[in-house]
Amino acid sequence: MAEETPYTRKFRKELMAGLSSLVLLAVLARAGREMYGYEIAKAVKAEGEGGLIFKQGAIYPVLRSLNQLGLLDSRVEASAFGPPRRYYNITDEGRRALFEWQGAWRDMRGFVDDALASQGAVYEARPSA
């Protein structure tokens, strides 16, 4: 993949800022059990092609903010090897938020797709004459 311009990186970051919460809630809701940070990071990576856009280190602050909002529960447990792990689980409130956010995302995606496709144009990186 070609080196991205700084605006593209900034754009990706801004897009991801809100969506990462949605993705993490979805991962935890689908798993249906509690998971610890590293496990969640691996699960996010497995989500698809886009996984790597999302740096694993970025999920920890998001998990923490979701925890503080009450959308996730957490507890610390010693592990057989390595450091103690913080396990996260989705709360009922988190499930409700996930349901609503999913709707918001569909609306948003539809709106953006329409805006991009309405002219029937394909945008290419071509210098204008």
Added chain:
Amino acid sequence: MKQDRPPDTVRAYLAALQRSMKAQGCKPGLISDALADCEEHLNNEIAMNPGRSEADVLASVVETYGTPEEIAEEYKSMEAAISGPFPKSDETLPARHYGFFNVVRDPRAYGALMYMLLSLVTGVFYFTVVVTGVALSFGLAILIIGVPFALLFIGICRVLGHVEGRIIEGLLAVRMPRRLPPPTPADETIWTQIKEALIDTRTWSTMFYLALMLPLGVAYFVIAVVGIALSFGLAFGSIWSLITGRSDIQISEVPWLEHLFHTAPGLILAAIVGIFLFFVVLHIARGVGWLHGRIAELLLVRL
């Protein structure tokens, strides 16, 4: 931005993360949390890839986990997005133009006042634990149970330091670590664990802080109690005397003061002084809270 060699050990990565977070102006408490998260993740990554060397794993980590600079940015922006029970201190910095009497609406002043009252109890408790622990650790050092006891004591100090951090964040609104630092891995021998704990300056600074809390706690408690009693006593006592027309104050050595408490203008003046004093107490509490927050950041947060 300077492009240095990518870190090839967990320690180097953590050090780089700490540097970039400091460079971006993050609070020590937030940095400590980020380091704890990062250490947990990296150790898991290494544990999951037993066949590969630490340097090998670290090389791929920068791709998947992110560079220290990126992670620092993520934490910083997330912290800004989370709103706590108190206004962010960056926003309240122009509080200078608040004016003298507006302190009565500042939640931090009351939090600090609560903390000052509480600190006598916690201070006595921390001091007792530290003195008992240090004395027993040295006393038992010649016995076989001396070493495990010293380790237990160090662990207790860490937990107490963390609990104190939670109290401080709740009452003084200073960002403190929200999670315990990861302890040394259990597979290390007891001697390496002791060595790690002994060379960790945080162990010593935490113990020092816990012992220091006795004199500080006594001082805070005295300031708070005297301040509250004096201001409320003057204000409500004078008002009560004004309403009932009685004054039982006898200060025969200082006739002019006694006269003051037996005449209506004097009583009104005393009431005003009492109310004014209450605002002064709130200001002192806010100042003490700020000062104590700095002390705690310096001694309790491991960096």
